[in-house]
Amino acid sequence: MMYKDTPVIVTQKGEVEGQRMVPKAELPHVDAAAYYGDASRPGKAPLPNLAEITVLRHYTNLSLKNYGVENGTYPLGSCTMKYNPKINEDAASLTGFAQTHPLQPDSTIQGNLELLWDLEKQLSFICGMDRFTFQPAAGAHGEMTGLLLIKAYHEKRGDTDRNVMIVPDSAHGTNPASAMMVGYKVREVKSNERGMVDLAALKAAIGDGKDIAGLMLTNPSTLGIFDENVIEITKMVHEAGGLNYYDGANLNAIMMQVRPGDMGFDVVHLNVHKTFSTPHGGGGPGAGPVGLKNILAPFLPVPFVEKQDDQFRLVHETEDTIGKVRGFIGSFGIFVRTYAYILANGQDGLKAVSEGAVANSTYMFEKLKNDYKVPTSTKTMHEFIITSEVLKSKYGVNTMDVAKRLIDYGFHPPTVYFPLIVPEAMMVEPTETETREDLDQLIDAFKKIAEEAATEPDLVKGAPHNTPIARPNETQAARNPVLKA
Amino acid sequence: MNGYLPQDRASRQAMLESVGISLDRLFDMVPDQLRFEGESDHLQKEGYAEYEVIRALDALASKNVDSKRFDSYLGGGIYDHYQPAAVRHLTQRQEFLTAYTPYQAEISQGTMQAIFEWQSYICRLTGLDVSNASMYDGASSAAEAMLMACRTKKRSRVFVSEGVNPEIVKTIRTYLHAVGFEVVLGALDKNGQTESFLPAEEDEYAAWLIQSPNYYGIVEDLTGFAEKAHASGALAVASCDLISLALLKPPGECGIDIAVGDGQSLGLPQNFGGPTVGYMATTNELLRRMPGRICGETVDRDGKRCYVLTIQAREQHIRREKATSNICSNQALLATSATIYLAMMGESGLREVALQSQSKAMYLLGKLVETGLFEPVFKGAFFREFALRPVKDLDLVALNKALLDDGILGGYVLPGNMWLIAVTEKKTLAQLDRFIAAVTRFAGKEVAK
Amino acid sequence: MSELRDDVKYAKSHEWVKVEGDIAVIGLTDYAQDQMGDLVFAEVVPAGTTVAVEDSIGSVESVKMASDVYAPVAGEVVEANDTLEDAPEQINETPYDTWLVKIRLSDPAELDQLLDKEGYAALIAEES
Incomplete structure (x- = not known):
């Protein structure tokens, strides 16, 4: 396959005018310059002005x-690149x-409101929560919103000295960044050798508890490890007067097996583009x-949906609302897809999703644990970490090389160099929608690359070999930024 | 039913047994007392077949009134412009639709270049030096611009014109309140333009924010605004509609430091308000203060032109609590959609959309005023959208209700008994006349009563 | 092995300090630039800024990292190296000949808190 050169669209020449997309003018044009x-x-x-073709x-x-995802296995750890059902696209594009417009009267959007109402009940059930807001546009945006709720809670109680958010060192970078956005200070706690929150370190971080606003926890963590002390952890924070925030990035690992609300969490965000299969779109929405x-x-946040008799309505003002974190209701089109996915699965199906995710990951890990170094012996859930530390010290082949070589074998690489606390990390998350054959092929590729690192290291270091481009010069891009054409 | 799982329990069991693991022990790490066994009235046990899913959703969608069946005159931040068929066909390609954030440059040049093209279009329309890869929406983009200005100026107060969309103002308040910053609102004059005055304690503002065309459709004087903002030592920030920039002077040429806004008007479906795509553009000087992803051009190891995410050191995955923002995604697919819209329309198509929207809006305004029932709230030049006030006693909510019976979604009723009406190029003259007739009919009945 | 020099003092946050009369010239150590990798951006506070010990006097960025640069001593910044903005790679190429800012010392006794060559060598041995 030859890849065509594709000059930047704005630099292309065209003479055809795009007015074909606009009906013939029935009125004289306003003279814009004069007006x-x-x-x-x-x-x-x-x-x-370009031709359509x-x-x-x-x-x-x-x-x-x-x-x-339809090209092949996409084992990006923490990103949950599962199959995105086609029917969901059709559903979201229903006229x-x-x-529908967000400012329509409630009587004309009963279908939209009913969908959101239903979905709120479903997500609340899945998470063991009481309410849901649909405002946040992304996971990180949800974190900020959740922390604003915690802040509003403390402020309402006059408990204004609480300005510290405890965040484990294995957390996503968004956790500390989100805490900063609501004016909180971050206190980091170390993980223990089993990859869990170190309880002694947590106790020290809490101290007398007077400044603790809360704790943010991803469970299973970014290491793929379920923290078996979670009840004790959330209890310690509650006893100090703080609230517990559940980063739902990895909910897909435990969905319908165990619920964040039951683990002692007070607030949770979900990444519907992970757990509930809405497409990532190259980075959003x-x-x-x-x-x-x-x-x-x-x-x-406002607005939210309320049901009175058999009618649904949007509530736009409440006394203590944190307000809005974006325009209008939320990313409704994405929630249509979420709802369709939940209907297609049902409760049993959602439970099978988490079982399948953990089963596939566990199988792959068992097959690969002797070919790559593993950072901890603790059992992992829906994703696992292997490292290229040995390949690097023995043959000079690092994680980036292994990742790029996987591309030659037709796979998307796993997440690399994350979490930051593990050197040469590769975080692998196969997801539940891969067949055993898919997994075996990926396992074989990983094994072959480990062999190649020993026998033909330059082949691996020179990867990828068949892509439109290879190993872009990032230093040049950042030193002399060219950001438009 | 297996949902979307390619394996059933038995095959999962067999797979795990082959590596000596029992399927029943996968969740051993979870303390027993936490294992969930419960049911809900809101979630059925078994999954639906595909046809059942679409039937259920179709039934919900049918309960709504949509702007295909009804003539809609709603705007206020979300506009019903036509999207060329090619846009959806291209953005539904799974390579764009299902890909992750372009972290592996070798197999994401498609997304990368599309973002680079979005940045290029945004710069060309706004007249500014640099654009980021997009933001969640216009409101959060404006809020991020306020924080960016506060960081840059090391000040904690911003001035926001009352002509800014209330959705944006509310979002800004939430973001700024979170870090203890203050929002001060400024009033509009009789033309509907932001009153030209310097806020008190003028040197304490990090940014002045204006919207053009503003919430009432009025085109603002960006140049004068920017001059005054700069004189007070603040950054000048403008929220601008991208379609209007086919006709209006680009903010970058008016001295504006940061332009923000929502790209929804570039043919994106109204989607009940979301998802949309925000944009943000600024000057070279402020590049490193800008939040969000940025895509840049470089060369690969063979000297071939290519694109990478760049200037990432500002971002959360590196700087954590010191990042410029917690934002870690963009609205790539919608930015791509808006980019393809611009490619399809070109300058001539975009200008035609803008001109026809405006000409039709002016026609409708003229005819509605001619009925003697309304007067324009403001006198200034407007774009695509205008606010009316009933001359006599006229209940706008009742009017809108009556219009629904005629298959019309009337304008948005604002506090102070104002009617905000938006018109896009999609409306035909016949539709506009029907709207005028329906309004007249209702008013006649009211008078008869 | 990173280069160390005898004629400068070192801060734990990896700046070097060279004293010229009452002026402290500040730069980044060879070890620091090596850990960062190719620098793509550098920014320092303008002349006239008064800083306390451990205040940020600027920041440096490589493709993968960003770091603040801290004042090892207190005083007024009397000169800032504004050639860095266009050519941050100078720091990679000649770390000890590329200064970031010059600070007029407000308390020369603070210099005693800094590490000498051996002390800094021990620090980076421990870190790596």
């Missing part, structure tokens, strides 16, 4: 330089959903709905 005066654009905006070929050729216990309900 807007000094505020009007001098000259024309510098955008090319030029545009289609350009973006089709660009798409061929991408790798999607009755896609062409996702959605990060936030679940909360009743103690936080007075602070719910």
Whole structure:
């Protein structure tokens, strides 16, 4: 396969005008220059007028330089690259959903509101929470929203000295960054040798507890490890007067097996683009709905859905709401997909999802644990970490090389160099939607690369070999930024 | 039913047994007392077949009124512009749709270049030097711009025009309140433009924010605004609609330091308000203060032109609590969708959309005023959207209700008995006349009563 | 092995300090630049800024890392190296000949808190 050169679209020449997309004018055009005066654009905006076929070929050729879930196994740890059902795309594009406006009267959007109402009940059940807000646009946005709820809770009680958020060192980088966005200080606690929160370190971090706003925990952690002390951890934070935040990035590992609410968490965000199969879209749109216990309900962002008799309505104002974190209701189109996925699975299906995710990961780990170094012997759940530390010290082949070589074998590489606390980490998450054959092929590729590292290290270090480009110069990109054409 | 699982329990068991593990022990780490066994009225036990799923969703969608069946005159931040068929066909390609964030440059040049093209289009439309890879939406983008200004200026107060969409103002309040910063609102004059005054304690503001066209559709004087903001030592920030920039002077040429806004008007479905895509553009000087992902051009090991995520050291995965923002994604697919929209429309198509939307809006405004029932709230030049006030006693909520019976979603009723009406190029003259007739009919009945 | 020099003192946060009269010239150590990798951006506070010990006097970025640079001594920044913005790679190439800022010492006694060559060598041996 030859990859076509694709000059940046704005630099392409075209003469065909795009007016074909607009109906013939029935009225004389306003004279914009005269009407807007000094505020009007001098000259024309510098955008090319391209033929439709030029545009289609350009973006089709660009798409061929991408790798999607339908190209092959995509074991990106923590990202949960499972199959994105086609029917969900059809559902979200139904005119009755896609062409509704957020400012329509409630009586004209009963279907939308009923869907959100139902979904709120479902997600609350799945998470052991009382309420959900659909405002946050992404996981990190959900974290910020959840922390704002915690902050509002303490403030309402006049408990304003609580400004410390405890975050384990294995956490996603968004956790400390989100804490910063709500004005909290971060106190990091170390993981113990089993990859769990070190209880003594946690106790020390809590201290007298007076400044503790709460704790953020991902469980299973980014190491794929379920913290068996979770009840004790959340209890310690509660006793200190803090609240517990559950980072739902890895909920897919435990869905319907155990619920964050039952583990002692007061607030949780979900990444529906992970657990509930909405497509990642090359980086978004996702959605990060936030679940909360009743103690936080007075602070719910607005609007939210309420049911009265058989009618649904949007509530736009409450006394103690934290307000809005984005425009309008939320990423509704994404929630249509989420809802479709939940219907397709049912409760039993969702439970099978987490079992399948852990089964596939466990199988792969058992097959690979002798070929790569493993950072901890603790049993992992839906994802596991192997490292290239041995390959690096013996043959000079590092994790980036292994990742790039996997591309040659037709796979997307795992997440690399994360979590930061594990050197040369590769975080592998096969997901439940892979067949055993898919897993075996990926396992074989990993094994072969470990062999190649010993026998032909340059082959691995020179990877990838068949991609449109290889090993871009990132230093040049950052030193002399060229950010547009 | 196995949902989307390619294996059943028996095959999972067999697979695990082959490596000496028991399926029943997978969740041993979970303390027994936490293992969940419960049921809910809201979640059925067994999964639906695909046809049952779409039937259930179709039934819900049918309970709504949508702007295909009804003529909608709603705007206020979300606009019903036509999306060329090619846009959806291309963005539904699984290579764009299902890919992750482009972390592995070798197999994500498609997404990377599409983002680079989005940045290029945003810079060309706004007249600014640099754009990021996109933000969640226009409201959160404005809020992030306020924080960016506060970081840059090391000040903790911002000035926001009352002409800014309340959705944006509320979002800014949430973001700024979180870190103890203050939002001060400024009023509009009789033309509907932000009153030209310097806020008190002028040197304490990190940013002045204006929207153009503003919430009431009025085109603002960005140049004058930027001059005054700069004189007070603040950054000038403008929220601008991208379609309007086909006709209006780009904010970058008006001295604006940061432009933000929502890209929904570039043919994205209204989607009940989301997801949409926010944009943010700024000057070279402020590049490293800007939150969000940025894609840059470079060369690969063979000297071939290619694209990478760059200037990442500002971001959360490296800086953690010292990052410029916690944002770690962009709205890549929607940015791609908006980019393809711009490629399909070109300058001529975009200008035609803008001109027709405006010409039709002016026609409708004129005719509605001619009925003697309404007067424009503001006198200034507007774009695509305008606010009316009933001259006589007229209940706008009742009017909207009556219009529904005629298959029309009327304008949005604002506090103060104002009617906010948006018109896009999709409306035909016949539809506009029908709207005018329906309004007149209702008013006639009201008078008869 | 990172280069160390006799004619400078070292801060635990990996800055070097060279004293010229009442002026302290500050740069990044060879070890620091090596740990960062190719620098792509450097920024320092402008002349006229008054800093206390451990205040940020700027930041440096490589492709994968970003780090603040801290003041090893207190005083007024009398000169800032503004050539770094366009050519941050100078720090990688000649770390001990590329200064970031010059600070007029407000308390020369603070210099005694800094490490000498052996002390710093021990520190980086421990870190790596």
